[in-house]
Amino acid sequence: MATTPAPRTRTTSAKRSANAKTEARDDDGRFTNEGTTSAPAPKRAGSASRKKPTRSDLNATTGQMLAAGAAGLAVGLAANVARKLAVQSPTYFAGEWDEALKAEHELTLKVFDAIEATTESNTTKRSMLLANLKHMLTKHALEEENAVYAAMRDAGEAEAADHLNNDHGYVKQYLYDLTMMPKDSPAWIAKVRQFRADITKHMREEETTLFPLLKGKLTPEKNKELTAAMNKEGLKIA
Template identity: 30%
Template sequence: MGHGGDVIAELTADHREVDDLFAEIEKAPAGSDERKKLADRLTIELVRHSVAEEEHLYPAVREHLPQGDAIADKELTDHSKVEQLLKQLEHRDADAHDFDKIVAELRFEVTSHVHDEETNLFVKLRQTCSAERMEELGDKIRSAKKAAPTRPHPGAPNTPPLNKLLAPGTGFVDRVRDHVTGRGK
């Protein structure tokens, strides 16, 4: 969850973790409890990552990049699609008839989003932001992930200031629920 380095190193490491979790889900026996547990871990990582990007990366994109508003809005639309799929997945057991279809659709959306971020957005951000700003954003991303929700909340605000105000409280409630149910262990 916290890797160190500037914002791009942090988020890229998250992307590789998510790739690994998709691969583990694919290897797990169809319909198994292991597959559902891996999907829960994937959900936790994706939600934390998305919330941190929404709180800190996309405001920086709006501030530092030409046409930053349009870029950030597109990224938020991608997040919304992913969050809707995560919400569907949250309510499915691994033996549900559409579980694997939802995972496949989720993987497609996440992979497309990651590719776009890594080949376009991150390159542009590195060209326009100082090394100090990139490090500062990395620290903010790591801090935000620690307090972020662990479950999808599609109706929650995804832009400042409301997301920064509500996410820690929602995150606390999610972590309590996870502890009580054993989710994500």
């Protein structure tokens, strides 16, 4: 005997209708998303790390960079000052201006000794010693030209000051020629020996005649001021 199929249940449809009555609609009768139970969209991985920096973040970073730069600059300046003091200290502790310059003369001649002890195969060493000699003489010339020779002119010794200043021009010429010449050339060391002879004559004239003359014309206070001025000029190149 055939069985009669059971009627379809209306439970699911009834629940849908009941829920539909409670769901929010807009003015046109369409359902809105309010009141739905759907899960929120998942956040993208790493979204927190890509957060746009705020003005405060940028200001803080800029401040940190400026602070680090200022600290580095301070360290660099302190190191530079320390180096300058170390270079100038032998002159400073040598005594008054005339004694200090005489001590620099003797150190310069020691560099000439080292240069003349090289051979034609020691081109790198010759270049390094020449650079050292150039730095020493540049500092020495600034001390003399900007302080001592100026004091000589004020003391009525302008002609002598101009004569010594003229010698410095030839010192620069020697340094230029030696820089440009091949360091392995026999002519190079010959030029060094000629340079040494001329600069030694210049130094002895200062030490034995012109510097004692100037020192005798100055009061102890003025000699002290000249010593300070000379060391100040030396620090510029040290």
